[in-house]
Amino acid sequence: MSTASPDDEDLRLQAEVPENLDGARLDVACARLFDQYSRARLQSWIESGRLLLNDAPQTRTRHPVTVGDRLELEAEPEQSTVVEPQDLPIEVVHQDKAIVIVNKPAGLTVHPGAGQRASTLQNALLYHFPQTAAVPRAGIIHRLDKDTSGLLVIALNLKAHHALVDELARREFTREYDALVQGEFIAGGTVDEPIGRHPRERLKMAVVDNGRPAVTHYRVQERFPQHTHLRVQLDTGRTHQIRVHLAHLRRPIVGDFLYGGPMRGSGLPVLLRDKLKAFPRQALHARTLEVTHPTTRKRVGATVEPPADIAELLELLRAHASGALK
Template sequence: MNKLVFIADKKDAGVKISNFLKYEKDLSTRLIKKLSRKGNILVNGKSVKMDYTLDAGDKIEVDLTTEESQDILPEDIPIEVVYEDSDILIVNKPPFMVVHPTKGHPTGTLSNAVMNYFIKTNQNSIVRLVNRLDRDTSGLVMIAKSQFAHQQMANKMDKNEIDKYYIAVVEGYIDGSGTIDLPIDRPSLESIKREVMEGGQRAVTHYEVLKASNDMSLVLIKLETGKTHQIRVHFSHIGHPLIGDTLYGRESNLINRQALHAYKLKFTTIREGKEIEITADIPEDIQKLIDYIEK
């Protein structure tokens, strides 16, 4: 149900509904204005202006349904849905799939597939990505179903309230656990590559080695920050680039992409505050590397 329902408490009496929604319920000013213009904010069953003053016991209903369009062509591409509720959809993106249409990849993207999924399941939503993955990185991608949900989950991301875990296989032998706290930036605006460099943005990567051989190590990674290419840059910098990472390491005859998988997400739901933990199965090409370590 695409609706928020609140009951005003004694402490809310005398508070303007706009302030109640913004400061008590964390809706953005932009969203409040948009819903108000459409008459989607009701008190005791009637549409009200945003200067309405609440009384204790007032029933506030916020209808999040809006007519939206997006220039993304729906395509009947299979997607693996890992989790879904009224606010978000989480899918397991396969490797070699671009997340969002670009000039070079206008079709065949995850967003094209998700748009088709929304249409097939009669959901009036557009594609709002909460996180993104590189083309060659597999794993969990979160999509918000409304402007409200996107704002809420983006805030959780910014506050580090969503735990993001990755599985990677890196070159060489390492053991134990540790934290890489090194700033990352681009050496120039034209550069695709990022580097560890002074004056860059703070980037923090926690890791734990799960298995290791002389040639490679399986690492469980938890991101504290989420900078572009962060994992790839950090492990390359410490001398253990990801297997198959041609941008920050070298080609491998064991895998034809960087061995990186967005493995697990832990968060609380927007409305009920329920704790959710989901994982995405490790893809076959990375599993082969893990099997190689175990030989």
């Protein structure tokens, strides 16, 4: 889709906007035309001025493109790494010729990074679905944090990958999460606050004025003394979005030590208090995922209940709320 000069220290990629991308967002067009790179990486390059649109820098990822526009991207060379297939277990909840939907367990990293080159979901996908070697990031369209459990959709071929990337960019995925939070909510609501890198702590994201738009909807599923079980839906998919937005409301997710700090609450039964205090991850689970199938164009998806660790906490909270646990 794109051309590059191999003699350049940086990769200089060129492409022309085709008719089927007329009017698309710049980052969406780049994701289709330079599909050897992730959309997040392309967005970062656009915002840093590495992309020329008709020979002029364009840093707005949402800028619409027109058929015939010339794009020139100065891509940063990446360290050459090969992701090897590994025979790791995967729970598949839907599979056909174009996509699979998997239920990722807590503790499994989605794709390799600087600190982890193996034992990731991407390694497992390359083993169980060898055809994904021809698809960017082994067909991974979106991600979950390592310690968040739940559903992810995987593209098994390039056509499905392109369709799902575009659908995600149009915010047409349906994603619903279970979140167990510290503190009590009276009613549901929406958080519409921009998210960007934390100004002082580089490992954290935060609500910041110059961040990217982020919208999170939540509704109360169950109320407990000092805690609430929420159902959360995403309009956008920023890094750590649910965790950041709920912490912004001063209702951090149970077990989220990055954004929530030590467990709050007093007067809880010893068993419940100890379980909450020792919970080793954020109590967040991607329970429902629905997408438009890239081939049939029908909606397809799945729902999985929270895993045993979250379910056990919920049962203890219910027992406490009913007076059965003292």
